[in-house]
Amino acid sequence: MRKLASIVSVGMSKIGRFPELNGRELVVEAFLEAWDGCKNLDRKDIGAVFVGNQSETYEHQIMYGSLVTDWLGLLPKGSMRVEGCAAAGALALSSGVTAIVSGLHDIVLVCGIEKMSLRSTIEITDALMSASDLVLEQHNGMTFPSIYALMARAHMSKYGSNEDDLAAVAVKNHRNALDNPKAHIRKEISKVDVLKSKVIASPLKLYDCSPVSDGAAVAILCKTELASRFTDSPTFVVGMGNSSDTIGLYEREDISWPGAVAQACSNSYQMAGLAPGDISFAEVHDAFTINEILHYEAAGFAKRGAGQESIRSHQTDIGGKIPVNPSGGLKARGHPVGATGLCQIYEIHNQLNRRCGKRQISGAKYALAINEGGSNAIVTTHIISN
Amino acid sequence: MSQPTSFRTEFTIENFFRKLKEEGSLSAARCEKCNFKMIPPRPICSRCLSCDLEWVRVPARGKIVSFSEVHVSSENFQRLLPYVVCIASFGDDLKIPGILKEVKNVKVGSEVEIEIQPDKKPEYVFALSSADRV
Structure with missing residues (x-):
């Protein structure tokens, strides 16, 4: 290595x-x-x-x-x-x-x-839309929550994931952020809170979306x-990967599969000589709850189409088989867009140095960071070791 | 070797919208070498880099692959809220995003038709086919 x-x-x-x-x-x-x-x-x-x-x-x-x-x-x-x-x-x-x-x-x-x-929310919605395809996506009113909602609905329809699974991701990440003194949102929420929150772009609701x-x-x-x-x-940075996909979600063969995430993860594993099972924990790009489930699959923590099983069986909780987003993720630590990739590294460096108090993952050796832009259209992954 | 002459192509986004207005339908570029279809058209095939392209008309009917009802949007779309965006497939090899005219009774797999509205933005919308309307 x-x-x-x-x-x-x-x-x-x-x-x-x-x-x-x-x-x-x-x-x-x-x-x-x-x-x-x-x-x-x-x-x-x-x-x-x-x-x-x-x-x-x-x-x-x-x-x-x-x-x-x-x-x-x-x-x-x-x-x-x-x-x-x-x-x-x-x-x-x-x-x-x-x-x-x-x-x-x-x-x-x-x-x-x-x-x-x-x-304002309206202005921010517009600024973020510039990361989608101008000609057919922006001009057709596709906001970023709606683009991830399209992925979510496709995944649900194909594999049987559901709104409860998405809510469980939000609940877990909010719980993790309770012990993160720098997190944006330190508030415990229940599944019912998520399911009853305002619809932003169905099936995604307010608590499925990371904050501004x-x-x-x-x-x-x-x-x-x-x-x-x-x-x-x-x-130490022991692996890194970068992969691109079409800027338009609609141009992909399978809109429920983040191919560039899988490619970038694979590149990083190969460079480090590691496999998904060697990873102690991960910080992934849960800008919207569905994306955390898609990243379980693309990182090889779950089989393709089975990401929801990881959240249902609590494998990605702190203390689970493969903890994901111990910081609270984009969802609760917060998502200052251009800073997020390095916020992930901040958590990883501190976890690997046993500085994370109540949210510390014991025995952590290798961590994976997945940071992406657009609709998983530019993906950069790093594997960090202590 | 002489320098290449300036680049010319008819497979432009401007021509995509011109054809939409003139012909009242959506057109894609099809690669004559590998059969890859691109919408909007591109000057070269992004699968095999061939410049041998032809215009093909998008079939009038497609099926919803996924959809979302949008409740928060940018300034340009406030007047439409709430509206449904979807991705629909037209045959095995072409998917197109768009706004659906209806908000109710939308399902994955519902059949949609393309409606051209040349003097409006967006320039086309999808409408549920009568069989899928309740």
Whole structure:
């Protein structure tokens, strides 16, 4: 197994709605935590900055590469914004790892940021729709909840999953977030609460959808040989995968199968020399509850068409066979779109270092992160070890 | 070797909407080499990269593969709320998304017909076939 790069420190802002803070200030909050957790690092040694960010619509701000590099005192180092809708955070991580593997840089900073709550629900719905096909999806009023609802209905009709199964995912992830002090929503909910919540795009209801969140997350990466200079508790990227699918959901042979997720997971397993059964826990992209069930299947935790069995038998609870989203997931930790991929890495790094208190997964060794954008149209996966 | 001349294709999105208006139907591009169908059309076949394409008319009737009743949407669609979006299949090799005229009695497998509305947005909608209307 090859250690592609080392994660030496991570930081994350609190996730939530913060009308008093700008996106750049959330980045500072996340960075300070990572900086404090990293000894002997001279900021002049950070070679480059990669920033994941979804949309300029919210703040009317692009150029986040320059902005973050400046506000963190890292000028004149090189930087770039990477974009793949909600996959932006993991794409920033992949870009950083690639820079290290290539030998171009020894140490890099990767960052994800989204400041969404300035805008109304109608405006945010529109900004997110730009991640679907313009010609036939956006022009036909297909919102993102409705696109995932189409996947859900297709899965239900083909395999017998149901609204109770989706509700169970929301209940589990809300329960996990109760013990996550930085989570956006720390509120226990029942299946009945989910089933009785307002319909957003049938069969998906309010509690099937992740919230609109502000937040930022960062990670400091270095080549593995250097890690011990900066920390006693590094984690290592041992596998990564990136796969694309059609931007339009309707163009796929089977709309209930996230093919690019399966491909990216397979690439990561192959690179790490691991199988699904070796994974201790996963953080997956539950932007909508149905997607967590689809990701069980694509990650190989369940057979194709049987994802609902994993939630019914509590296999993905903390303490279950393969815990999924111990952080609370996008559903309850929150979903600041461009930051989410690195929020997943924040949880994984802390879990692998036994820092997660009541939600700690015992004996965790390998973790899988699945971050995706659009309708599982850009997928970036990482396997992290301690 | 001379440089290629500028790229020209009739298989454009603009022509897709022009044909919709002129012919009153939806058209896809079919690859003459591998039979792959694309809607909207693309200049090259994304399965085999062939440029040998032809226009084919989408069959008038299809079946609902999946649907969702939308209650929260963007500014452009507020006037339609609530509305049903669906993906319908037209034969084994073509699926098309669209808004359904009806909200009630929609099921996976229901038969739909394409209705062209050349002067409106969106330019086409689906309507449940009479047999599936209750």
